[in-house]
Amino acid sequence: MNFLQPFMFWGALAIAIPVFIHFWHQKKGKELDWAAMQWLIDKSQQQSRGFRLDDLPLLIVRCLLLLLLVFLMAQPVLEWFKKTDHSERIHLVEPSAYLADNYRFELEKAFEKGEKVYWINTPIEEIKDLSSVSGQQSSGIMYLQEVVNKINKPGAKLDIYLLNNQKIINQPKIYIPGNYTIHTAIDSSENYTHNYLDLGNGKKLFVNSAKLTASDSKSGNQPRLASTAIHSGTLSVLADYKNKAERETVQAALGALSTVYSLPFKIDEKTDNRKKYDIVLTDREIKKVSPETLYLLSGNSRNNVKTSLPNVAILEDSLRIQTSEIVTSGQLPEYLGDLLIDHFNLNEVNGTLSTQQLNAVFVHAKPLEGNVEGNLRPWLLVVFLILLILERWMALKKTIQKSYA
Numbered sequence: 001m002n003f004l005q006p007f008m009f010w011g012a013l014a015i016a017i018p019v020f021i022h023f024w025h026q027k028k029g030k031e032l033d034w035a036a037m038q039w040l041i042d043k044s045q046q047q048s049r050g051f052r053l054d055d056l057p058l059l060i061v062r063c064l065l066l067l068l069l070v071f072l073m074a075q076p077v078l079e080w081f082k083k084t085d086h087s088e089r090i091h092l093v094e095p096s097a098y099l100a101d102n103y104r105f106e107l108e109k110a111f112e113k114g115e116k117v118y119w120i121n122t123p124i125e126e127i128k129d130l131s132s133v134s135g136q137q138s139s140g141i142m143y144l145q146e147v148v149n150k151i152n153k154p155g156a157k158l159d160i161y162l163l164n165n166q167k168i169i170n171q172p173k174i175y176i177p178g179n180y181t182i183h184t185a186i187d188s189s190e191n192y193t194h195n196y197l198d199l200g201n202g203k204k205l206f207v208n209s210a211k212l213t214a215s216d217s218k219s220g221n222q223p224r225l226a227s228t229a230i231h232s233g234t235l236s237v238l239a240d241y242k243n244k245a246e247r248e249t250v251q252a253a254l255g256a257l258s259t260v261y262s263l264p265f266k267i268d269e270k271t272d273n274r275k276k277y278d279i280v281l282t283d284r285e286i287k288k289v290s291p292e293t294l295y296l297l298s299g300n301s302r303n304n305v306k307t308s309l310p311n312v313a314i315l316e317d318s319l320r321i322q323t324s325e326i327v328t329s330g331q332l333p334e335y336l337g338d339l340l341i342d343h344f345n346l347n348e349v350n351g352t353l354s355t356q357q358l359n360a361v362f363v364h365a366k367p368l369e370g371n372v373e374g375n376l377r378p379w380l381l382v383v384f385l386i387l388l389i390l391e392r393w394m395a396l397k398k399t400i401q402k403s404y405a
Contacts, residue, residue, distance in 0.1 A: 008073040011066075018062040022055060058398065061391045068384050076376060087155040087179075091117040092147060093127065094162045100130045102185040103161050110159075118151060120144050120160075141167070145174050152177060163187055164352045168361055175365040182362060186352055195346050198229035203262050207346045212337055214261040230344045236275060237267045240282040246298075246319045250281050253332040261337075279340075283318060294343040296336070298324075313339055 091110050117127040122143045157179045164184040196206035202216045208223050215222050241247035257263050283299040298315040317323045
């Protein structure tokens with residue numbers, strides 16, 4: 001059991017109040033002699049010192065009332081009914097033929113396992129097979145919050161399938177309780193623009209269908225490109241290594257990229273302080289990191305360099321055949337190509353959202369399984385009322401008994 005307001009337990013110190021009151025009422029007063037006192041019964045002889053037995057139950061009830069009030073204000077949350085071993089999985093799909101086809105394998109598996117699948121639409125409709133997408137009208141994620149609120153269950157995990165476009169960011173924040181995963185797809189039929197590098201001679205380098213592609217305007221297979229290139233012309237490269245074999249390995253990998261994609265590399269083996277490099281490959285220590293330059297550091301060259309920088313990649317081993325698995329397996333050219341794609345944002349498609357933008361739209365809310373407090377609170381209030389009625393009855397009875405004594 002957890003408590004949302006645990007600091008309220010300081011209020012338990014108030015239990016001293018009824019104890020003090022009972023002690024005060026049991027305090028023996030000062031005796032004064034007065035006329036005809038000899039004809040009265042000495043009541044003081046009939047009283048016992050300290051608490052009387054008939055006062056103890058009332059004191060206990062009052063203490064329990066205070067403790068229960070503090071317990072209520074601390075807002076207890078039960079986790080005994082938390083279902084972690086058999087959590088249900090629910091799939092929410094934006095009505096789109098492209099999206100349904102793109103994630104057909106995952107959704108068919110969900111059908112086989114008996115997992116519930118719903119269209120993100122109103123009225124909420126459970127999907128029995130993907131053929132029903134033709135009868136659905138896509139409204140983006142306009143009804144996603146409504147669908148989540150109605151179908152989500154304690155312990156359920158949500159898989160949400162959406163088309164990645166600007167319509168998502170135009171919606172208010174979406175609060176999703178419990179665990180969830182966002183699956184997105186970019187509809188290639190939309191007129192999105194792709195970032196690209198201008199290689200010169202009419203050739204352009206871009207990512208199309210998840211593949212790095214070099215093409216010219218005459219080939220006719222270019223997607224719609226952005227109005228301005230991310231970079232134009234020669235790529236200035238510094239390959240500065242202490243070991244000659246390592247330098248030659250890196251130059252060979254750059255040569256392979258140049259051959260396949262017509263990348264215009266201009267490689268320096270020694271640092272020229274007058275130049276501004278686009279790519280720096282080295283095993284030497286870097287004194288200053290430029291945010292516009294891509295760095296690949298190997299061996300001990302990472303000293304004094306923040307590894308969290310997005311334009312800095314670090315390999316623990318030197319780039320030699322004897323020590324580097326990436327060189328031995330022949331994957332160095334592909335690895336360098338992936339670094340270029342990330343550094344120049346060639347994967348970004350204008351009109352779609354980045355992972356960071358998507359995460360900003362969806363907010364992880366308090367899981368439903370943590371809201372057992374809502375079911376416990378009414379019962380605690382009932383017990384509190386019963387104790388309060390009991391305390392008033394006992395106090396009234398005591399007053400009446402004193403009056404007729």
